[in-house]
Amino acid sequence: MLSVAARAGPFAPFVSAAAHAVPGPLRPLAPAVAHRDRKVPLDPKRPLLCRESLSGRAARGGLVVSASLNAPASVRCVHNDVAVPDFSAYRRQDVQDARASSQGSSDSRKGFSYLMTAAAGVTTAYVAKNVVTQFISSLSASADVLALSKIEIKLSDIPEGKNMAFKWRGKPLFVRHRTQAEISQEAEVDVSQLRDPQHDLDRVKKPEWVILVGVCTHLGCVPIANAGDYGGYYCPCHGSHYDASGRIRKGPAPLNLEVPVYQFVGDDTVVVG
Amino acid sequence: FSPASRIGVFIKTGSRYETTSNLGTAHLLRLASNLVSVNCLCYYIDSSVHATREKMAYSVECLRNYVDTVMEYLLNVTTAPEFRPWEVADIQPRLKVDKAIALQNPQVGVLENLHAAAYKNALANPLYCPDYRVGKITSEQLHHFVQTNFTSSRMALVGIGVEHSTLKHVAEQFLNIRSGSGAPGGKAVYRGGEIRKQTGDSLVHAAIVAEGAVVGSPEANAFSVLQYVLGAGPLVKRGSNVTSKLTQGVAKATSQPFDVSAFNVNYSDSGLFGIYTIAQAPNAGEVIKAALNQVKAVAQGGVTDADVTTAKNQLKANYLMSVETSKGLLNEIGSESLVSGTHTSPSAAAQKIDSVATADVVNAAKKFISGKKSMAASGDLGNTPFLDEL
Secondary structure, eight states: OHHHHTTSOTTOTTTSOOTTOOOOSSOOOOOOEEOSSSOOOOOOOOOOOSGGGGTTOSOOSOOOEEEESSSTTSOEEOOTTOOOOOOTTTSOGGGOOTTSOSSTTHHHHHHHHHHHHHHHHHHHHHHHHHHHHHHHHTTSOOHHHHHHTOEEEEGGGSOTTOEEEEEETTEEEEEEEOOHHHHHHHHTSOGGGSSSOOOHHHHOSSTTEEEEEOOOTTTOOOOEETOSTTEEEEETTTTEEEETTOOEEESSOOSOOOOOOEEEETTTEEEEO | OOSEEEEEEEESOSGGGOOGGGTTHHHHHHHHGGGSOOTTTTTEEEEEEEEOSSOEEEEEEEEGGGHHHHHHHHHHHHHOOOOOHHHHHHHHHHHHHHHHHHTTSHHHHHHHHHHHHHBSSGGGSOSSOOGGGTTTOOHHHHHHHHHHHSOGGGEEEEEESSOHHHHHHHHHHTTTSSOSOOSOOOOOOBOOOEEEEEOSOSEEEEEEEEEOOOTTSHHHHHHHHHHHHHOOSOSSTTOOOTTOHHHHHHHHHOOSOOEEEEEEEEOSSOEEEEEEEEEEGGGHHHHHHHHHHHHHHHHTTOOOHHHHHHHHHHHHHHHHHHTTSHHHHHHHHHHHHHHHSOOOOHHHHHHHHHTOOHHHHHHHHHHHHHSOEEEEEEEOGGGOOOGGGO
16 A cells, blocks of 8 residues: 555665664665763764755655664664773883884884893793702602712721721621732732632722622622631632632632722721712 | 565554553563564574554564574564563663664654644654653563553564465464454544754754645545655655755755655554755755745646656655565555555555546645644754744
8 A cells, every 4th residue: 555655665765764774775874883871972973065965865754663683773882881991000111102103112122022031031941950950860869878878987997907897888898908918919819810800909999908899799698708718708608719809719609709989088088989 | 486584563553552651662662572582593584673653563584494483483572572570671771772873863853853743642652762761661561562552453464475374373373362452542633733953953854744644545645646746855866856846946945955855654543744854054944935835836736747647657666666675565565454454456556546636636735735734843943934934
């Protein structure tokens, strides 16, 4: 029916006063920009451009209002209620002025930032390396164990000709103060005849002191000092004879008695281990 | 076949059915259509509610296969809206925003004032909620409005691209829950007054009308043709609107930019016909007087048959083009069903237009000239004449 339909039509941009401005074919209407609940920014600037800019704006029929779920009728909110906080307390001196260009100071700012980063990086690497090595080295032997690994012996307590035994690293340690006769006797021994050829002077630092680990190289018994056929040590378990330098002479043992690492500290003290 | 279907529920209700105690309910009802949960969000293309003073249309466009899901949404909105009190309270600020945006166009304000000036009741109710009522509309008022107005005899279910049997089934099953004709609105009583709104705007919008024709009457067709004789909007982009008598007449009176058009609206028991002008504030008076003189000239017989034929062609073209789209067609079928329960085919409508005689057009113009006038104006009204000066 006529009078009902004639209200709207292709040339009626305004008549469908869709509450939020459906633009018509000839002219767009005021943009529907609205704030959520407080202030609605009205008065969009619509300059009068020419005679024809008013063309088609006079109303021709009744108002049709519309609200819609997904068309322009939904209010599109301008988020102008969000206040950007003032960050000037955090800004560098060079960029405090919001109106000036920041390019002039950008090199110096970048340089400073990079320098600080590099320094921090180096420091961190150093610290990290230290921390890691400390933690890992804590897995190695602790100080008391390391302390146990050395023994300090006062040499003036040992008379000549005597062999003293100490407990060191769980093993017996023989420290023998040799007489001159023993020294020269051991020096004359023919090295090529020995099962484990070693010259006496190779086994001692000072000839009058011989320091040996008192564990028989055969099966691990402790040899008896000043016993045996060669004036040295005799292992009672299987009958190994060692001489005064701790070299094997007779018996089933294959090697000479072990000489530990030691050094003389001062005149009177030797540190073994 | 088109892959998209359109369904609309048209209800004969609107702001005219409000009373002074529940003004703004219809506005909130429009906005409340968004409160219904939409499960079928992916299926519909366009969902909206259009309302005039005496008709509300809920329409949804969707894909052909998903008509059922979308129908569910429509039925929820029209027959069983929940209006939870806290939700109703939450959307009340939107009334203000809605109104503020609409009033950015001065035409909206002028037309609201025009109706308030022209009628005593019913049609005088504004389409947009008055400011004092924002925040005071309750869920009970909405429920009551729906109960008394959304009744089956005032509703029309229209579908384009939908099986008739589906629609019929849905209508009988669901839309029948409130039978009867609901509360009758008051008969609109024309009084003729004027409302002027002084703003600082440099453009003066003014509308001067007299009582017009009722929807569907033969007089209505005459008024429509008269509207096109006088000029109802530009038909050619960036032209000088040669066929519009009003525009040509006013162009002789002023050289400043202006716009003028014949205004015509028909309601079920009344109508308004007149002119709408937009002019620069200093020469608003000349524009309005020139426009009215043009109408007087037509009333005194200064219209040729050629003019009337041109107008008829324009009117027919406008009408036929409006029902070319599915949205326009849905609107047309729905509106007509509400008024008369039938549907006239476009060709029948075109014939009715052709049957309007030049004498009818002249009589319509005479009715305007002699009728009691109403006026609404807004802008800088220093040079805008009052009704009694016209």
